[in-house]
Amino acid sequence: MADKLPEQKQDLVVIGNGMAGMRTVEDLLKIRADDFNITVFGAEPYGNYNRIMLSPLLAGEKQLDEIMINSREWYDDNGITLYSGDPVEAIDRKRRIVYARSGAEVPYDRLLLATGSNPFVIPVPGNDLDGVITFRDVDDVNGMLDASKSQRKAVVIGGGLLGLEAANGLMKQGMEVTVVHLMDALMERQLDAPAAKMLQASLEERGLTFRMEAKTEAILGRKRVEGVRFAGGDQLKADLVVMAVGIKPNIELAQSAGLHCERGVIVNDTMQTYDPRVYAVGECVQHRNATYGLVAPLWEQAKVCATHLAQVGSGRYEGSVTSTKLKVTGIDLFSAGDFVGDENTEDVVFQDPRRGVYKRIVLRDNKVAGAVLYGDTGDGGWYFQLMKEGTDVSEFRDRLVFGRAYAEGGDPANDAGVADLPDDAQICDCNGVCKGDIVAAIGEHDLKSVAAVGKQTKAGTSCGACQDAVAQLVEATLGEGLEAAPDKITVCECTDLSHDEVRAAIVHRHLTTTAAVREALDWREPDGCHKCRPALNYYCVASWPDEAEHEDASRFINERAHANIQKDGTYSVVPRMFGGVTNPRELRAIADVAEKYDIPTVKVTGGQRIDMLGAKKQDLPAIWRDLREQGGLVSGHAYAKALRTVKTCVGKEWCRFGVQDSTTLGVELEHLTWGSFMPHKFKMAVSGCPRNCAEASIKDFGIVCLESGYELQVGGNGGTRLRGADVLCRVKTPEEAREYCLAFIQLYREEGHYFERTAPYIERVGLDHVKACVVDDAENRKALAERFNHSQQFAQTDPWEARSAQGVNREHYIPLKEVS
C-alpha cells in the first residue's frame, strides 16, 4: 500500500474499546481532531465504560449508565466508526488490513492495539462449570448479579484487590461470601502484615468469611458448581465461584500477527511495537520489562502515544510508579512503592488501634520509598508525590507520619493540602485528571462546586476518594475571586438580591405573583429560571396566604402533579396515614387500587406509610378518587416542600415504658399541620419515652415524652448531613406542645430560605433567636401560631380531591393527542 500524502486523512484503527484505547483517542482528538479517520473495534457490546467502576456496579452503588465514559453519541459526534461486540480476529500487516468477526475489513495507516488483559483462570478440574465466573467485564458482573438473586453461597478465589471488591459486592447483594486465599495475608502485594490484619478484621466485621493459606484443588459439581475442594481434601459448599486470582495480558491477536511479544506486546518509549505502524497501550503491553494492572500508567501511556500518532511528539513514556486504593466503601487503604523494605531502608510507623489507623512509611536514604496507610489515607497523595519526586524529607522526617499539614509546619486548618501540588500531580486516579486540568476548568467555566468540576473534568465522579482534594482546589482557586464577588448568596443567577431582600420586598411592596416580583425587582431573565421561580412562588403564597395562589408553571413537577416523578417517568402515590396509624378500610382501599391499576411496587416508606410506586400519570386522578371514596385517604404530600410525616411510636397506650400518649399527640399534630407549605419538607415525630423509638431527635420538630411532660426538639435531620435536634424547651401539657409546634413552624415558614431545611436554618439564625421568638416571648408565640392557623384555612384542601373530583388541571394528566 502506498503512503498517503500529508494532506490526506490517515486511517487509524483501534483494537480494543477500553480505557487505554479510548483515552488515547480522546487525547489524540484534543491535539489533531481532523487528521484521522478513526475506526474502533470493541469485543464488548457497549460503548466505552470505566472498568474500575465494575466494583461499585456489583455492589449496587452505581448503575451501568453512570460508569459509561463515552456514549455512542460521543463516537458519532467525533466521526468515529465504532464496531462494538465485534472482535478483530486477524491483522494482515503487509496489506495493512484488520479482519473482524462480522466480516468487516478495515485498512489502516496506523494501528493501535489496546486489547487489555484476560482474567487468569486456575487450571483445576471443574473450572468450566456453570456458576464459575471471572471478574473483568460487565457481562461478568451481570452474571454475578443474576446468581446473587437466586443463589446463597459464594466463594471468591483470590484475596487481592479484585477478589475483595468482588466479595464485598456479592455480600452487598445479600450472598454469604467466603474468600479463599493462597497466602496467609490479604493483598500481600500491596500490604504489610499489620495492615493486612486490620483489613481482614474489618472485613470480617462486615460479614465476610476468610479461608487463608488454602489451595483450591478442584471445583465440584455436575453441570452447575456445587462446591470447591482444597488440597488436603476438605470441601466448601458453593452456588457461585468467582475467580479473581490475577490477569494476563491479552496478546493472542498480536502474536498471531507476528508482533514480538513476551508476557505482553513489547513496546518502546513511544509506545510503538516492533512494527512502527502498530502502537500498543494499556494492560496488553510490556514496557521496559514491566506490565501493569492499574489505570494510572495508561493515562501516561495514552498521552505519549497520542502525541506520537499526531506526530507532534517528543514525549517519552518511561514507566510508572503505581499506588493502590481499595474500593470498598468505608475502608480507607492506600499503598504505594516498596512497603516491605530491606536492610538499607528505615520504617516510620504510626499506629492507633482505637481509631483503627495504621501508617507505615518506608525511607531509603531520607527519601520515601513506599507507604502503606490504613484508616486514614488523606495524605496518600502527598506521600506518593514525595516518592515520585524523590524529595529529601530530612527536615520534617520527625513529623512525616502526621501528614502534610503538620510536616510542612503551620496550622493544619489552612490546609497545605493539594493547593501547592504541581500542576501535573494526578488528583483523580480513576479518571486520570491532573491538578492543572481541574484548575484550568475552574477558571474557564467558572465552576463553583465539586459537582460542577466533576461534570467538566470527570474528576471525583468515580470512586469519589479525591472529592475533598477537588473541593480544596475549588476553594483555593476561587479564593481571590470569592473576595471580589459580593459575599452574599443570591436567589439565583437571575438577580443579585438575597433571599431575605427578595422576601422583604414581597412583603413591603405587596407583591403576590412571581411575575410581579421579577418585574418590580428587575430580574435579568423575564421568566426567571427553575431555581428562582419555585422560591418566588413559595414566598408569595407564604407572605400573602389569602391572596396569592400557587402557580403551577413555577412549581417543580412533583408539586404540580401531586405525586413523585420516578426515574422512568411514572409516579409514586403516598396517601397520608396520620401518625402512621391505619386501619383495614384504608389498607383494603390501597390493596384494591394496587391491583386495579397494576402498581408494580407497594412499599412501606421510612415515614410510616405506604408508597405505591410506578403509577401511570394518566391513572393518577382515578387512583386518587378510588383511594378517597373507598378509604377516605388524602394526599400525603410526599412530593412537596410541605409537612411530610409525623412518625409516632405506640406510646403509653401499649408500650410498657410509655409515659405519655405519643400516638394521639402525633395524630393531632398531623391533623393541625397537613397541607402547610414550607421552605423545604418538614418532618415531625413523637416518641412515648426517652428510648425515642420514633427517632424524634432527627426530625425538624420532635417531641420526646417524659414523666413530667414533653421535651421539644428542633432542627434535626437524618438525611444527607445527619444532625441531632437541639432541645428547644420542656413543656407540661399537650396543648402547650401543640402551640409551640405551630409557632416554630410559622417562624420557619417566615424566615427560612426556600430549599433550606430547619437544620441549616437554625444554624444560620441561631438557636437563641428561635428560643427568643418561640419560648421567651409568649405574645409572639401566640401571634405566630395564629398566623399559622390563618394560613391553614387556605392550605388544607386535599389536592387529590380537587384533581379527581373537581377535575382541576385535568389536562396535566392526559396527553394533548394520541397518534397511533
Place this chain on the structure above:
Amino acid sequence: MAAVMTDAEWIEIGRLEDIPRLGARTVGMPDGDIAVFRTSADEVFALKDACPHRGGPLSQGIVHGRKVTCPLHNWCIGLADGAACEPDEGHTTRYAVENRDGALFLCPVPKE
C-alpha cells in the same frame, strides 16, 4: 439532511390554549411521546419527550425563556435547538410545530 415535509405529514394536535403558558403537553406517538412546549411569548416548540441525559420527561420540566429544565437532574435543554446547555452535552430530537392562527400542527418527522 433536512427531511422534506409535505403538508400530508402535518398532524393537527390541538389549540394553543390547550397548552399552559410556560408549560408543555405531550403527543403520544407509536415510537414514544413528543413534548410540545409553550413559552411566555406564546411560541411553541416540539422535542422528543426524552432528556439527552437519562431520558427524563422534558414535558414535565420547568419552562423559562426558550429553555426547559429537566425534572430528573436539572439539565437545561434549549427548546429551539434541542441542545443541552453548558456544561452538559447532548441533543434531543426536534420536531417542527406550527401555530396556524391558534390551531397547532406537528410534523412528526425529526428535523434534519
